Amino acid sequence: MSKAHPLHANQPRPLEGVLDMSSQNKKQNLLEVDDLTMRFGGLIAVNKVKLNVEKGQIVSIIGPNGAGKTTVFNCLTGFYKPSDGRIRYRGENITGSKNHEISLKGIVRTFQHVRLFKSMTVLENLLVAQHRHLNTNLLSGLFKTPAYRRSEREALDCAAYWLDKVNLTEMANRDAGNLAYGQQRRLEIARCMVTRPDMLMLDEPAAGLNPQETKELDELICDLRDHHDVSVMLIEHDMKLVMEISDHIYVINQGTPLADGTPEQIKNNPDVIKAYLGEA
Amino acid sequence: MNAVNFKNAIITSIVFVILASFMMGVQLVPDGTGLAITFADPVRIEALAIALAVLFVFQLFRSPITSSWQTFRNALPLPEQGLTEALQAQGEKHPRLKQLTIAFVLAGLIIWPFYASRGSVDLATLALIYVMLGLGLNIVVGLAGLLDLGYVGFYAVGAYSYALLNQYLGLDFWSCLLISGLIAAFFGFILGFPVLRLRGDYLAIVTLGFGEIIRILLLNWTSITGGPNGISQIPKPTLFGLEFSRRAKEEGNIPFHEFFGIDYSSGYKVIFLYLLALVLVIVTLWVINRLLRMPIGRAWEALREDDIACQSLGMNKTAIKLSAFTIGAAFAGFAGTFFAARQGFISPESFTFIESAIILAIVVLGGMGSQMGVVLAAIIMTVLPELAREFNEYRMLMFGLLMVFMMIWRPAGLIPMKRPHIALKDNDEQSSSASRKPAQAA
Numbered sequence: 187m188s189k190a191h192p193l194h195a196n197q198p199r200p201l202e203g204v205l206d207m208s209s210q211n212k213k214q215n216l217l218e219v220d221d222l223t224m225r226f227g228g229l230i231a232v233n234k235v236k237l238n239v240e241k242g243q244i245v246s247i248i249g250p251n252g253a254g255k256t257t258v259f260n261c262l263t264g265f266y267k268p269s270d271g272r273i274r275y276r277g278e279n280i281t282g283s284k285n286h287e288i289s290l291k292g293i294v295r296t297f298q299h300v301r302l303f304k305s306m307t308v309l310e311n312l313l314v315a316q317h318r319h320l321n322t323n324l325l326s327g328l329f330k331t332p333a334y335r336r337s338e339r340e341a342l343d344c345a346a347y348w349l350d351k352v353n354l355t356e357m358a359n360r361d362a363g364n365l366a367y368g369q370q371r372r373l374e375i376a377r378c379m380v381t382r383p384d385m386l387m388l389d390e391p392a393a394g395l396n397p398q399e400t401k402e403l404d405e406l407i408c409d410l411r412d413h414h415d416v417s418v419m420l421i422e423h424d425m426k427l428v429m430e431i432s433d434h435i436y437v438i439n440q441g442t443p444l445a446d447g448t449p450e451q452i453k454n455n456p457d458v459i460k461a462y463l464g465e466a
Numbered sequence: 467m468n469a470v471n472f473k474n475a476i477i478t479s480i481v482f483v484i485l486a487s488f489m490m491g492v493q494l495v496p497d498g499t500g501l502a503i504t505f506a507d508p509v510r511i512e513a514l515a516i517a518l519a520v521l522f523v524f525q526l527f528r529s530p531i532t533s534s535w536q537t538f539r540n541a542l543p544l545p546e547q548g549l550t551e552a553l554q555a556q557g558e559k560h561p562r563l564k565q566l567t568i569a570f571v572l573a574g575l576i577i578w579p580f581y582a583s584r585g586s587v588d589l590a591t592l593a594l595i596y597v598m599l600g601l602g603l604n605i606v607v608g609l610a611g612l613l614d615l616g617y618v619g620f621y622a623v624g625a626y627s628y629a630l631l632n633q634y635l636g637l638d639f640w641s642c643l644l645i646s647g648l649i650a651a652f653f654g655f656i657l658g659f660p661v662l663r664l665r666g667d668y669l670a671i672v673t674l675g676f677g678e679i680i681r682i683l684l685l686n687w688t689s690i691t692g693g694p695n696g697i698s699q700i701p702k703p704t705l706f707g708l709e710f711s712r713r714a715k716e717e718g719n720i721p722f723h724e725f726f727g728i729d730y731s732s733g734y735k736v737i738f739l740y741l742l743a744l745v746l747v748i749v750t751l752w753v754i755n756r757l758l759r760m761p762i763g764r765a766w767e768a769l770r771e772d773d774i775a776c777q778s779l780g781m782n783k784t785a786i787k788l789s790a791f792t793i794g795a796a797f798a799g800f801a802g803t804f805f806a807a808r809q810g811f812i813s814p815e816s817f818t819f820i821e822s823a824i825i826l827a828i829v830v831l832g833g834m835g836s837q838m839g840v841v842l843a844a845i846i847m848t849v850l851p852e853l854a855r856e857f858n859e860y861r862m863l864m865f866g867l868l869m870v871f872m873m874i875w876r877p878a879g880l881i882p883m884k885r886p887h888i889a890l891k892d893n894d895e896q897s898s899s900a901s902r903k904p905a906q907a908a
Contacts, residue, residue, distance in 0.1 A: 304772075305767075306771060306885065307885045307886075307888070359888065
């Protein structure tokens, strides 16, 4: 799975298999979140959450249902305007930016319920997502200038590469809505990846997948981090997946940060056990 | 005796004989002041006899014939698909065949008016105007999924732009075509702003209001637009300065027939308008067809499918919506200019809500987003009421009924939109790129 796509060849990639990112001491903060608070009227959905994502990390947010995990996601990706707190991405303050602006900066997300362009084909889904990389000049498109053709060709190549990556090449011209659920999930991730993000935010990517598909997802996410220069933040309930792939885990309970640490630390944290299993 | 249905054949034949003898066997011929009954000539009776024989045999062996037809059909490579789908599939397999078909249809459309009656050419011109309007609205409703009930407003803006620019500034049709398109596009842009946050029903109401505002403005701004009296004597388009009237209206212009040294005929004008409309429609079709396959067209569809996902992928919802409104309105502007030029007279009466409803019906009937569907529906919607003129008041009733049944039987429209099939790298290309890679590595 280590073949690199020609389009990504000119992008700086982490040294493949030579260095383990976690052992690298030069840590580079990609996303820093301080005191993130989100109030809906009197209800405090998120209360002073602090997050930190380093470049090349897989960070998970876990917590019981209704803990406010998705609300955190919505704040980070600009779907909600946080009531309080600060979000810094690559040192730049992006608190309260519009969602499409944030995704243009390189933070792209998936949704808890798959949000594909259902009546468009799989391939079109991937072409649409590359909108900002394409030649969108009206006249050059109307007259099919060489520059436009090249841009479309590249988009198609990129789409083909990712289709192959998520095993959907056969389905390229099927309507996205007709895919099986697991395939739709994979397509959604591929659709994020063609935008060439730096940070991928996955909201319950394993929900509704069978064990085999979950395992494949696990491999895919690790591959994205190792070979495609993305950091991943994910919300997930599948503990096996979370513990296996996470570099760092944040636990949120009732909107409030409960604990954070490596999978090992979280597993043995008494507060976390209490929150999940109730008082003993 | 299952296969051979003797009884049925006898009954059918008897019915045929009774009907045919009355309808075709005897004729009424005027004889002085009264009418005389004459029997049909032997040739016709012979033909009827042959028809009777065919009918009898067919009814007799009906079930074996139909069943063998079924097996024949199943054996054909094109199975249960409808004709249009089959044609489309063929077109994709043989691009040359598709081009050839288009060339033939085009040639037919160009030659046709020279042989057709004046009335039908005129009707065809009207149909082409609606094709243009349908295609334009298709961008907004069919592709971007924004329900627009005030589309006629832009049509009116286009028509009045030409009429007023001509009246006050003396600009001719061709320059106005461009300017009116731009003005209508600008109005589309303006309307786009307040409705950015609206969706579905709310959007429909606001656009409906917009269409009415335009109409009422035109109606009441008497000093400029002439109010309910409208604007008359709008000049017809010219062909490189050649007029299609008997005598040139403007100084220095030469009438078409004098230039070519042929006799004057008012038919030339009708044919010219038809061909002009045809050119406009073809340009519209081509432009929208390109737009569809361009990033902007895909973005419109993505917006229709899921606007939240759109934004999460970095697409600017505002820009996409505004572009759909603007470009859709521009085509209404072109259609409006042509309409004003063709009619020679416009008044706010021509731009009532019912027009918006008809254009919307064309889009829905044809199939949201489908180009060919919209063309077909526009033709049906304009030609059918003319054909059904004999039914007087009942025709609107029939029309409504037809639409109800259409929506039940074919909810996706006459020709549903088909997703473009985009070939990924074909096999040989893939193998060549594969062979290139090791070479690079080495």
